[in-house]
Amino acid sequence: MSAASREPLVIDAELLERFGGRGPRYTSYPTADRFDERVDADRYGRALLERADRRGESLGLYVHIPFCRVICYYCACNKIGTKHVEQSTPYLEALRREMTLVTDRTGRGQTVRHLHFGGGTPTFMPDAELGQLFDSMREHFEFADDGEYSIEVDPRTVGPQRIRALRDLGLNRISLGVQDFDPTVQAAVNRIQSYEQTVALIEAARDSGFRSINVDLIYGLPKQNPESFRETLRKTIAAAPDRIALYHYAHLPTLFKPQRRISEADLPSSEAKARMFETAVSMFEAAGYLHLGLDHFAHENDELAIAQREGRLHRNFQGYCSHDSGDLIALGVSAISSVGDVYAQNDKVLDGYYRRIERGELPIVRGIALDEDDFIRRDAIQSLMCDFSLRWDALDARRGIDSRTRLADAQAALAPLVEAGAVRVDESGIDVLPRGRLLVRAVAMAFDRHLAERAAGGVGYSRIA
Ligand code: SF4
Numbered sequence: 303m304s305a306a307s308r309e310p311l312v313i314d315a316e317l318l319e320r321f322g323g324r325g326p327r328y329t330s331y332p333t334a335d336r337f338d339e340r341v342d343a344d345r346y347g348r349a350l351l352e353r354a355d356r357r358g359e360s361l362g363l364y365v366h367i368p369f370c371r372v373i374c375y376y377c378a379c380n381k382i383g384t385k386h387v388e389q390s391t392p393y394l395e396a397l398r399r400e401m402t403l404v405t406d407r408t409g410r411g412q413t414v415r416h417l418h419f420g421g422g423t424p425t426f427m428p429d430a431e432l433g434q435l436f437d438s439m440r441e442h443f444e445f446a447d448d449g450e451y452s453i454e455v456d457p458r459t460v461g462p463q464r465i466r467a468l469r470d471l472g473l474n475r476i477s478l479g480v481q482d483f484d485p486t487v488q489a490a491v492n493r494i495q496s497y498e499q500t501v502a503l504i505e506a507a508r509d510s511g512f513r514s515i516n517v518d519l520i521y522g523l524p525k526q527n528p529e530s531f532r533e534t535l536r537k538t539i540a541a542a543p544d545r546i547a548l549y550h551y552a553h554l555p556t557l558f559k560p561q562r563r564i565s566e567a568d569l570p571s572s573e574a575k576a577r578m579f580e581t582a583v584s585m586f587e588a589a590g591y592l593h594l595g596l597d598h599f600a601h602e603n604d605e606l607a608i609a610q611r612e613g614r615l616h617r618n619f620q621g622y623c624s625h626d627s628g629d630l631i632a633l634g635v636s637a638i639s640s641v642g643d644v645y646a647q648n649d650k651v652l653d654g655y656y657r658r659i660e661r662g663e664l665p666i667v668r669g670i671a672l673d674e675d676d677f678i679r680r681d682a683i684q685s686l687m688c689d690f691s692l693r694w695d696a697l698d699a700r701r702g703i704d705s706r707t708r709l710a711d712a713q714a715a716l717a718p719l720v721e722a723g724a725v726r727v728d729e730s731g732i733d734v735l736p737r738g739r740l741l742v743r744a745v746a747m748a749f750d751r752h753l754a755e756r757a758a759g760g761v762g763y764s765r766i767a
Pocket of ligand 1: 369370374377378379423456479
């Protein structure tokens with residue numbers, strides 16, 4: 303971490319207005335909208351076969367459970383709304399078969415250091431089936447004793463006892479979806495859950511030994527206002543999670559059908575949203591939370607904050623993580639794997655996913671193979687998103703190149719941000735300055751070769767700030 307990136311965040315409204323257009327979130331580079339059919343089951347299968355020779359290298363697993371009993375109107379996730387709880391049973395069977403298809407290629411027993419359950423609602427699956435899923439995972443993979451094993455929990459679907467059952471399965475990190483504690487906002491987004499419910503789960507998680515408890519909030523939701531949101535922030539801080547993700551609601555009803563239930567007249571103004579974000583930053587900082595990057599805050603004692611201080615913060619499809627998770631094998635409908643030189647995405651449609659699995663195929667429908675230039679730019683973007691800095695000598699040593707010359711186009715593209723005092727470029731590298739930190743996605747975009755090739759330029763992305 304550079305000295306500039308340790309300074310507190312500065313919010314400069316004029317700068318954000320000027321450079322905060324739409325852009326990718328860079329959970330991957332190249333971004334998923336560059337995927338196409340050239341990466342298919344065969345291509346991904348070859349990458350898995352090559353993984354067999356790299357058994358000792360770090361491996362992560364992602365498991366996607368797509369079902370939700372009730373749909374939140376703001377939702378932009380890959381999910382399936384259903385009241386039919388029995389839908390999880392054939393899905394569990396498909397996940398097991400997918401694991402077998404994967405490990406037929408990689409070999410069984412590779413050591414997993416990161417596991418993440420996402421959705422949808424992972425806890426849609428009952429404990430008994432989650433237990434069976436874990437049994438299958440242990441038949442196919444080894445799990446490191448010191449690994450990070452996390453799950454996203456919808457507080458409406460679990461009680462304190464279930465939290466303890468999740469811990470008994472071996473999970474040790476937990477993320478709770480909250481968004482806002484105000485009942486009026488909760489009604490406007492169709493997600494009703496009480497403060498007491500959430501606090502009881504945080505306490506149960508802490509008592510049963512979960513570490514790094516995260517709470518997700520969203521600002522910019524219908525019926526929110528700076529005063530009510532301040533109360534949500536106060537309650538969140540009082541519950542003392544280790545991490546807080548504060549997402550900006552992106553209203554894109556043409557892309558995300560549930561958002562059509564939200565009346566635009568109920569959305570807060572840009573000015574109100576800016577006040578909510580500023581209030582959140584100052585309250586979090588006063589309570590000992592550090593801004594990690596983008597929309598993530600971690601208490602100064604949390605492992606992510608420590609990882610950032612020690613320069614080992616990483617970013618993957620699930621956001622920030624404290625170690626390089628290496629290859630990621632993703633299971634389930636719509637899940638995206640990153641193995642060797644390919645990203646590969648499973649079928650996004652449940653029937654299609656089931657059909658491919660039944661035919662004994664890896665359920666891949668699209669992806670991208672990275673070339674040398676992609677790896678260099680991916681390293682540069684990762685470093686900027688995690689450390690707010692990029693050192694030429696480190697990138698030179700890692701990739702065996704003269705990165706300053708190689709990335710001349712990106713430096714030229716950064717000129718307006720340099721001139722505006724958001725970024726510094728010199729002979730040692732690039733630093734995102736405190737007033738440019740909320741624009742780190744715009745900084746990353748300067749490195750994105752594919753973005754420059756894209757005809758539509760930014761349509762479909764959320765706003766940067
Ligand atoms: S926000 Fe989460 S719980 Fe709500 S519909 Fe989306 S995936 Fe389901």
